[in-house]
Amino acid sequence: MEKILSRNINVPDSQSLDVYIKRGGYDALKKALSLPSEKVISIVAESGLRGRGGAGFPAGMKWKLLPADRTAARYLICNADEGEPGTFKDRQIIELDPHLLIEGMTIAAYAIGACRGFIYIRGEYDWIARVLVRALREAEDKGFSGVDILNSGHQFCIDVFRGAGSYICGEETALIESLEGKAGRPRLKPPFPAAFGLYGQPTVVQNVATLASIPFIINMGPDVFKSFGKPRSYGTMLFGICGHVNKSGVYEYPMGTSLKKLIYEVAGGIKDNKKLKAVIPGGLSAPILKADEIDIEMDFDSLIAAGSILGTGGIIVLDEDVSIPFVAQKAARFFAHESCGQCTPCREGTSMLKLLIDRIAAAEGSLADIEQVLRLCRYIKGSTLCAMGDAAAFSVGTMVKKFREEFEALVK
Amino acid sequence: MDNKAKRHIIKLVSRFPSKESALLPALALLQKKYGYIAEDDLVELSEIMNLPEARVFSTASFYSMLSLKKTGRYHIQVCMNVVCSLLNGASLLSYISEKLGIREGEVTPDGLFSLASVECLGSCGYAPAIQINMEHYENISIEKVDGLIEAIKKKER
Structure with missing residues (x-):
């Protein structure tokens, strides 16, 4: 299967800019910069891409909610605070393909007219933050990020901002508070960040995997993206499978892939040939499924119909011995x-x-x-x-x- | 805090569109440098950044990676969330506790180690995991823990 979010991860030195460019990296950015920003917004909206951080909010819609007046400063924040237990997908992108995120973010910034961006990464991911800082420096040196991106006159500077150990900072307004140097306490909404975000300015906060999906959408077009997954859940998902399985890890599959298949085929089945007792399908916040409820497709609607949520796609597998x-x-x-x-x-x-x-x-x-x-x-x-x-x-x-x-x- | 830390913090303040954004990085810097954040440093930080002391304290006391209490020079945190504790994290915690002769929240008499349990470290696919200061260790076992602790002891002898 063609990959959207993990196509580079097995290539040697996948973090380096040279390798990324050799594999077609930053072509999407060039293409996006040649289009009017409204066109970039409409392509992403048309793709049906929804947020991969848990809530599943349509990505293009989030951009369209920003005020039309572009004169005031606006910010783009990447939410890399991955803290939902059972979730370890975003770190794979940043650790092994950081330029994919930087490119996706830079395209998003161009679309919404943001000149300044932050990647809010959880404090415990220190070594991953260092990979990111290195990649950003490389991207700036070669003009893919910074003051005059590819001589287009567009500016987008990204700072890596480290969290300090707080799950709730993954909630977008708590994240903003944290970036403002406060305790991470969610704000009363409305107003939403689109109207009143970082420093009171219009702000978009999006998950790593959401932003990293954008280069593919720009390169291949919304229809190719929509050939993955199913209606209302287009594209692929990085499923993190962990717990009592033989091969825990991060696996990219189309939205709508069977949970049973993910556990028994992709992750090699239950450890020590034990029986399955239950599955938490989308990070710890997702309501638990019993063993006889896993004949289900992993997409937004199917999981809601089953009384759970797709959440972050972090699948916690529990065997028969678990209390x-x-x-x-x-x-x-x-x-x-x-x-x-x-x-x-x-x-x-x-x-x-x-x-x-x-x-x-x-x-x-x-x-x-x-x-x-x-x-x-x-x-x-x-x-x-x-x-x-x-x-x-x-x-x-x-x-x-x-x-x-x-x-x-x-x-x- | 020493002058070097002060200079670093002043530089941090100029990096952000709003000075308040430098608070968390400044606190993290002090945490990394001294292993905890002393009350005097909180006061000094509030003066350098021209922020109310209460505001600085509010932020410093909220985050689990910032400590207002002196920890060991090597602060060991053991993940005790669902996946890690199902895959032996719980026995790791009691093993380390016994090995070092300290309970959670305590420091060894020589000041070298302290121990704490921690919520999800983001290593569920590579469980169990522990963190020693800023270093992350995954797929950890009792043998590996022994090796890490011995290496630290040897280095600090």
Whole structure:
């Protein structure tokens, strides 16, 4: 299969500009610069590309939401804060094909008229940030980035900005706050970043894999991009498969690929020939699927229909020996730890969830605690400032609902 | 903080469209240099950047990679999220704890090591993972941990 996001990763020295150019790199940028910026926007909108960071927002639409007046400064931020447990796809792009991201970002900046950009990368990815800084310097030296890109008169300067350990900074307004030197607390919306973003200016925040899809779309045209995947979920996805599989790793497949195939063929099946118990299909925030629910296509709509989400495409595979209350404990601990503390339902709700699940897992709970977990999840849903409260409630709540007997066995 | 750090921070401030954006990089610089951020340095930083002390503290206390408490010269963090803990992360934590004779949040008497559990390091496909200061180690085993700790001890002897 032709690859969009991983076509260069197995080539020796794939991080270098020379190799990237030899393989057709920066041709899309040249092409984009020869087109009016509105045309670039319409090509990307037409491709149906949707955000790969979890929310699936249409990429072209995000650009179109910016105010028409281009006189004020506007910013493009790449969200490389990859922190959703089970997710390790963006790092592959940056580590092995950094110029793909730089090219995609530079095209996006041209389309929206941004002169300044940031790549917000999670602090723990120190070695990957260094790859990126090196690649950026190379790109600037050769005129693919910086003040006068390929003598076009267009300017786009990118800074690598390192996070400092916070999951919530992957939420776009928390990320902006963090870039402004504050604690990463999501903003009340509206206004959305398109109107009021970094330093109060119009801002677009997009995921690594979203931006890295753009060179292909410009080179090949929206129709070729749409030949991958299926309606409303075009293109490919970098699926990160981990947990109890024989070959964990990042695999690029079209949207809509069968989850069963990804686990049993692509990732080599369950470790030690054990049986499958459950799958968390899109990062820890995605509601869990039971073993008999994995005959499903991995695209936005199919997963929603199955009561889960595609999320980041990070697939956590759990074998028959896994205790779901143990997983719920880890999830509850995670969300309680990462809650920014700003709004009450999330701050208190996730802490209470953790307390209750810990009690149940320690076999010190009661049936009433299980009911209380489910009640709390209902109360948290829809009442928090950002999507993290919902994620905690859906993630933990679904584990309790679908594997209730395991929780009950611990309290009887 | 020393003069070199101060100069570096002043340079950072000029790099961004707004000086506030230099705060996180400045804090990270102090963290890297001293292994933690001392209260005096927070005060000094607020003066250099002309930001309220409370604002600097608010940011410094929010992020898990910034520590306001002195840690060991080698701060070991063990990922305890779902995938790592299912693939032996939990036993790694107790192994290191026993080996170094310290619990989570503690520092060895010689000041060399400190230990903490950490949420997802982004290594789920290469689990379990640990981080020592800014270095990331994946597909880690008890043997590999032994090797890393011994190498540090030898280097620091």
